[in-house]
Amino acid sequence: MENFKYIILGAGPAGLTFANRLLALGETSFLVLEKDQEAGGLCKSKVVDGSPLDIGGGHFLEVKNRKALAFIFQFMPKAEWRQYHRVSTIRLDKSEIDYPFESNIWQFSIRNQLRYLYSILTAGSVFGKPKPENFKDWIIWKFGNQIARDYMIPYNEKVWSVNLKTMGTYWLNKLPKSSSKEIVLSYLQKKSKVAIPAHALFYYPKNFGFGEVWKRMAKKLGNKIRYNEPIESIHVHNKIINGKYHGSFIITTIPWRVVNFLPSIPDDIYQAIDSLQYSSIRVSYYPEQIQTHAQWTYVPNKSVSYHRCLYRSNFCTNARGYWTETNKKRAELHSTRHQPFWINTFAYPLNTIKKLEATKMILTYFSNKQIFGLGRWGEWEHMNSDIAVTKAIEMANAMDKKYHLL
Numbered sequence: 149m150e151n152f153k154y155i156i157l158g159a160g161p162a163g164l165t166f167a168n169r170l171l172a173l174g175e176t177s178f179l180v181l182e183k184d185q186e187a188g189g190l191c192k193s194k195v196v197d198g199s200p201l202d203i204g205g206g207h208f209l210e211v212k213n214r215k216a217l218a219f220i221f222q223f224m225p226k227a228e229w230r231q232y233h234r235v236s237t238i239r240l241d242k243s244e245i246d247y248p249f250e251s252n253i254w255q256f257s258i259r260n261q262l263r264y265l266y267s268i269l270t271a272g273s274v275f276g277k278p279k280p281e282n283f284k285d286w287i288i289w290k291f292g293n294q295i296a297r298d299y300m301i302p303y304n305e306k307v308w309s310v311n312l313k314t315m316g317t318y319w320l321n322k323l324p325k326s327s328s329k330e331i332v333l334s335y336l337q338k339k340s341k342v343a344i345p346a347h348a349l350f351y352y353p354k355n356f357g358f359g360e361v362w363k364r365m366a367k368k369l370g371n372k373i374r375y376n377e378p379i380e381s382i383h384v385h386n387k388i389i390n391g392k393y394h395g396s397f398i399i400t401t402i403p404w405r406v407v408n409f410l411p412s413i414p415d416d417i418y419q420a421i422d423s424l425q426y427s428s429i430r431v432s433y434y435p436e437q438i439q440t441h442a443q444w445t446y447v448p449n450k451s452v453s454y455h456r457c458l459y460r461s462n463f464c465t466n467a468r469g470y471w472t473e474t475n476k477k478r479a480e481l482h483s484t485r486h487q488p489f490w491i492n493t494f495a496y497p498l499n500t501i502k503k504l505e506a507t508k509m510i511l512t513y514f515s516n517k518q519i520f521g522l523g524r525w526g527e528w529e530h531m532n533s534d535i536a537v538t539k540a541i542e543m544a545n546a547m548d549k550k551y552h553l554l
């Protein structure tokens with residue numbers, strides 16, 4: 149049995165940050181266990197057709213927390229990143245307009261301008277109707293029938309591949325609120341007056357894929373990461389992993405449902421873990437060069453399998469070609485004649501109506517046993533890498549402060 153103060157499960161951004169922060173605080177009794185042969189999790193990149201490709205899907209860096217940004221720049225200095233203003237588009241049948249939809253309605257044909265303006269200006273949210281509790285009704289309430297039918301519902305059904313009525317609305321609170329006044333102003337001035345929800349200004353590495361920064365974080369940890377070590381079991385009472393590693397504290401960034409808990413855990417906790425849903429994404433590469441000013445395009449049309457297309461020459465130095473992101477269930481329905489492709493089984497945690505209740509139960513039960521959930525899967529939260537980094541720094545600081553003398 150090998151003994152450590154901390155055992156960290158998973159070497160994605162959350163696990164790597166937690167471990168590196170411990171190291172910076174002077175803590176050396178820890179081990180990171182990773183099932184893959186390399187680190188980076190969903191943020192990994194590979195060189196494909198001569199240039200980097202993000203095999204977990206398009207990843208762009210936008211960091212609100214200054215400490216998290218400084219932490220990331222320690223591994224990959226600012227000079228190695230290039231900043232871009234986001235240019236993304238929405239392809240709707242024969243039109244392609246800029247994102248976000250509601251502030252670029254003026255780019256459609258006159259007929260569609262009328263339909264979509266009417267839709268958004270007669271939406272339930274404009275008239276103060278109560279906010280619905282499921283995502284599908286929320287879309288109609290927020291954008292009106294026509295925009296819901298042509299864009300938001302088919303697009304979201306493509307991404308999540310579940311009945312949108314099973315998804316909640318609590319996660320939408322963080323989106324910037326656009327008023328009907330801003331939408332009308334954007335329309336009249338033919339210029340978006342609505343805040344872009346994410347990545348309005350983002351960083352992407354000048355000479356590498358997004359995976360490079362995590363590779364460097366992993367390198368700093370040296371032999372404190374064990375690769376090809378899938379976690380199969382956690383003994384919850386004595387905190388033994390796979391029957392051979394013991395930790396006083398376990399930090400888990402891996403999906404709860406892939407682990408066998410020994411000797412057993414209460415039925416309601418099993419049920420809560422079982423209720424956590426996720427969706428899987430296939431990323432496919434195509435070498436053709438598409439002429440566009442966009443970095444990526446959203447595609448709600450259901451006759452096309454993918455929901456997003458990324459033109460890497462618009463953010464990646466000297467690159468050509470593009471890649472697509474397709475929900476795995478839909479990818480299976482469509483041909484896979486285009487190669488190469490990568491499957492990310494755990495890509496998106498789903499924001500189902502009961503998720504908050506379930507995660508609260510799970511995290512409370514396990515934290516009482518000194519097993520702590522962190523990151524996208526440990527917290528089952530649809531968080532970007534900057535949030536995973538921020539939370540990991542905060543957790544490492546707090547634990548080091550509390551248990552330093554242990």
Ligand SMILES: Cc1cc2nc3c(=O)[nH]c(=O)nc-3n(C[C@H](O)[C@H](O)[C@H](O)COP(=O)(O)OP(=O)(O)OC[C@H]3O[C@@H](n4cnc5c(N)ncnc54)[C@H](O)[C@@H]3O)c2cc1C
Nearest residue numbers: 158160161162183189190205207208378379523524532533
């Ligand atoms: C399509 C897509 C686009 C995204 N775009 C962006 C973006 O533009 N910007 C951004 O900042 N973020 C983006 N994200 C989110 C980003 O990928 C996550 O925030 C980040 O990867 C979370 O890090 P994590 O360490 O919590 O989880 P992960 O990256 O999923 O890491 C978990 C790690 O655990 C390992 N693991 C899993 N099971 C086991 C096991 N049984 N045993 C041992 N190890 C295991 C995995 O191999 C992995 O290394 C995107 C995500 C997706 C899917």
